[in-house]
Amino acid sequence: MDYLALIGSVLTLIGTIFMFLAALGLLRMPDVYNRIQAGTKASTLGSVLTLLGIGLIQPDWLLKIGLLIIFILLSNPVSSHVLGRAAHHKKVPMSPKTVLDHLTEDQTSTKN
Amino acid sequence: MINTLLSVSLLFIALSFILIIIRFLIGTTVADRIIALDVLTVSSIGMLVILARMFDRVIYLDVAVVYGILSFIGVIVMAKYMEKSL
Amino acid sequence: MIRNSFLILLLAGLGWILFQEFDSFKGSDQLNPVAEYYATQGPQEVGAANLVTSVVVTYRGLDTLGEVTILFLTAAIVGLLFKRESNSETEDIYGTSEILLTAGKILVPMLILVGVYIFINGHLTPGGGFQGGAVLASAFVLAALTFSGTTVKHRVLEIVESFSGISFVLLGILGVVLAGGFLDNKIFSLGTFGHLFSAGAIPIIYSLVGLKVGSELSNIVLVMKSSEKGGDHD
Amino acid sequence: MFFVLMGVWMILNNSLAIEIWLTGGVVSLFLAILLCSNCSVFQGVNLTPKAMLYTIMYILVFLLELVKSNLHIAKLVLTPSLPINPGVIRAKTILKSRMARLILANSITLTPGTFTIDFIDDTLYIHCVDLEGEDLEAYANSIIRKFEKYLEVIYD
Amino acid sequence: MIYLILLLVFGxxxxxxxxxxxHHKNLQVAxxxxxxIxxxxxxxxxxxxxPDVxxxxxxxxxxxxxVIFFYVLNKIRRSNDQE
Amino acid sequence: MINFNSLNIETVSMGIGVILFVLGVWGIVSQKNIIKIIISFTIVDTSIHLILVSIGYIRGKSAPIIDAAINKENAANEVVDPLPQALVLTAIVIGLGITALMLSYALRMYKENKSLDINKFKALKW
Structure with a gap:
């Protein structure tokens, strides 16, 4: 029995479960910002775990998979940041549960 | 054994695709739909890598590399269009 | 009303015809003779591991030349249509965020590198001139998005494009002189199978195609982005 | 910059043949000369042994936080009542190097319940799913300091 | 079998x-x-x-x-704004 | 009508292609907005590529790239047809060019008529 391959496939399974949770969070969260939170975090860790699992199953692919992981870790948070910034500038409404918003306060105070 | 686990993983990804599409269909604003597209791309990177293992060809990884590096551009263009600074 | 019902009738007929075709489609389990020739003789004759590349560049090389010409014409027409535009100032209200700026500085060279990798390794791994050109063009899109001040000079793009086009045709004619026919790749030695410098002229031809397609596509996209600077100043 | 590009090229090709070294060298040199204005991003890395040690520790802390954040999100999503009270708070950073700031922002985006909305001058605006307690300043500092204390050693 | 299920979901x-x-009214969503797709x-x-394709x-x-669709939409919106 | 047992990868993808083709043609003939028509055109483009590639697929065989996973002498029994793939490869790039051309014409028409509705484009009506 190849233990490394077994560990790898279990990691892959956990990663896909995280992706599923990301989708579920995307569906359940009340406003755009919380959806970005759920989507970005869970899908990033999910894909990283999946890639690592496949890399453990096939150890000679590990270098390329590492490069792919670096690309994902670099680009995914940036795109979600740009999206959140655009949504905030566009004044997409926040959910009524929101407690406070320093950014809007600061913007209005500098304008006046 | 390994193949069974990987098949179950593929099923989970397909389920998450369906959930993301539901969010896309009911999403109230455009930003919701863009984040749905983003998550869809990242999930399909994972799916492509699993497929590369199941078909046992290393060359399919190149497709995943192109995906991973290009998923970024579409989202940035859409976000810039949204905030009117394209 | 009459128009609508006519449309529905038309579509139903179209769908029915297509469904008949689809129903009689069985799928084969054997290659047809042409494809079998490509699969068995291709590696010996051309020396490329990627059979699609050997078909695109060598067996159907003239098609590729024509296709690149069509793209050139398209880029020229799009440029022409956008030339007489009223000037409008682009206002960047919020500016680009610093995070995106830094990430862009890292990612643009990476994108260009991946594009170059894709089209140089076109005969070994999936990819080739067209895909690499598209990745190059998206690198230019990212550069234009993040560093809004810098614009790529149209002159440079034009020079790169004409240079690669002329060398493409020259290589083809060299094939006529030195080897069997137009765009024959045996003007250099075939080399060892599966190495980077193998398959004769295919890596060079595909790199030229990649440069040409990349400059044409980025020309189209950049012209569409900024019409105010899109038309050349000369 | 040249060495980074060269490394990426070798990983992509996954081979050590002489012709790949040659082509990669030519391509990376060309790109490094052409895009030299971007070189400044890669400067400012300390290459002392202490910085190396801190890099490894940083990666470990980061991975731990990543897993923790996902368990947090999973718990949140699977709770039927969605116990959230989101908000946007501000936090000041002391980092100056641009690469360090990028890594800081990305790390914050990937850690429990927070993500960076905007970055103006030295101020980060962080969106939190779950605002805890009354002392907002302390909370914001606790988010940032976790990563800053490693990054300010690695980058100067 | 698993491939077939996946393909059906994709379809x-x-x-x-x-x-x-x-059918959507908003052009961005379309x-x-x-x-x-x-x-x-x-x-x-x-x-x-x-894989090539x-x-x-x-x-x-x-x-x-x-990208080019969004550029054109942007131009249409900008020339609308100028009115 | 459709036998479920006869479903396999190439028939399913061809079916997707056929349905997308009909939907796209319907979009072309029924929509009034010119951007919508161009989007329907890209859908038709994608569907035709899907149909062509699925014709070239052969069950149980692998991609036409000869590396360590494929026996070089026995290649004809292990790879799919490379010809449709080469065709589709060039067709996709041409598709982008055509889309760009149509979009630029649409933009010119919008500048002339201040409308995206094709019923308002009266220049060629008699």
Whole structure:
């Protein structure tokens, strides 16, 4: 029995479960910002775990998979940041549960 | 054994695709739909890598590399269009 | 009303015809003779591991030349249509965020590198001139998005494009002189199978195609982005 | 910059043949000369042994936080009542190097319940799913300091 | 068998997206839907053992086409604003 | 009508292609907005590529790239048809060019008529 391959496939399974949770969070969260939170975090860790699992199953692919992981870790948070910034500038409404918003306060105070 | 686990993983990804599409269909604003597209791309990177293992060809990884590096551009263009600074 | 019902009738007929075709489609389990020739003789004759590349560049090389010409014409027409535009100032209200700026500085060279990798390794791994050109063009899109001040000079793009086009045709004619026919790749030695410098002229031809397609596509996209600077100043 | 590009090229090709070294060298040199204005991003890395040690520790802390954040999100999503009270708070950073700031922002985006909305001058605006307690300043500092204390050693 | 289930899911999603792209009133949503169609089509190409076509579709269909559509939408909106 | 047992990868993907083709043609003939028509055109483009590639697929065989996973002498029994793939490869790039051309014409028409509705484009009506 190849233990490394077994560990790898279990990691892959956990990663896909995280992706599923990301989708579920995307569906359940009340406003755009919380959806970005759920989507970005869970899908990033999910894909990283999946890639690592496949890399453990096939150890000679590990270098390329590492490069792919670096690309994902670099680009995914940036795109979600740009999206959140655009949504905030566009004044997409926040959910009524929101407690406070320093950014809007600061913007209005500098304008006046 | 390994193949069974990987098949179950593929099923989970397909389920998450369906959930993301539901969010896309009911999403109230455009930003919701863009984040749905983003998550869809990242999930399909994972799916492509699993497929590369199941078909046992290393060359399919190149497709995943192109995906991973290009998923970024579409989202940035859409976000810039949204905030009117394209 | 009459128009609508006519449309529905038309579509139903179209769908029915297509469904008949689809129903009689069985799928084969054997290659047809042409494809079998490509699969068995291709590696010996051309020396490329990627059979699609050997078909695109060598067996159907003239098609590729024509296709690149069509793209050139398209880029020229799009440029022409956008030339007489009223000037409008682009206002960047919020500016680009610093995070995106830094990430862009890292990612643009990476994108260009991946594009170059894709089209140089076109005969070994999936990819080739067209895909690499598209990745190059998206690198230019990212550069234009993040560093809004810098614009790529149209002159440079034009020079790169004409240079690669002329060398493409020259290589083809060299094939006529030195080897069997137009765009024959045996003007250099075939080399060892599966190495980077193998398959004769295919890596060079595909790199030229990649440069040409990349400059044409980025020309189209950049012209569409900024019409105010899109038309050349000369 | 040249060495980074060269490394990426070798990983992509996954081979050590002489012709790949040659082509990669030519391509990376060309790109490094052409895009030299971007070189400044890669400067400012300390290459002392202490910085190396801190890099490894940083990666470990980061991975731990990543897993923790996902368990947090999973718990949140699977709770039927969605116990959230989101908000946007501000936090000041002391980092100056641009690469360090990028890594800081990305790390914050990937850690429990927070993500960076905007970055103006030295101020980060962080969106939190779950605002805890009354002392907002302390909370914001606790988010940032976790990563800053490693990054300010690695980058100067 | 698993491939078949996946393909059926993909087909369903692509058909729904085509409906959305044709019938949604908001043009941005229609463009994003057509981008999703291209994205899933390129995964289907991987199933059909055509990685070359998959790379082309991913880089052109779902990145560059969406980009030029958004550029044109931007120009239309800007010339609307000038009125 | 459709036998469920006869479903396999190439028939399913061809079916997707056929349905997308009909939907796209319907979009072309029924929509009024010119951007919508161009989007429908790209959908038709994708569907035709899907149909062509699925014709070239052969069950149980792998991608036409000869590396360590494929026996070089026995290649004809292990790879799919490379010809449709090469065709589709060039067709996709041409598709982008055509889309760009149509979009630029649409933009010119919008500048002339201040409308995206094709019923308002009266220049060629008699």
């Amino acid at each position: 369903l999603i692509m058909i729904i997206m085509a409906f959305t792209a044709i 463009v994003i839907a057509s981008g999703i 291209s994205l899933l089509a390129s995964v289907v190409y991987v199933f059909l053992a055509a 998959a790379i082309t579709e991913a880089s052109i269909g779902s990145a560059l086409t969406v």
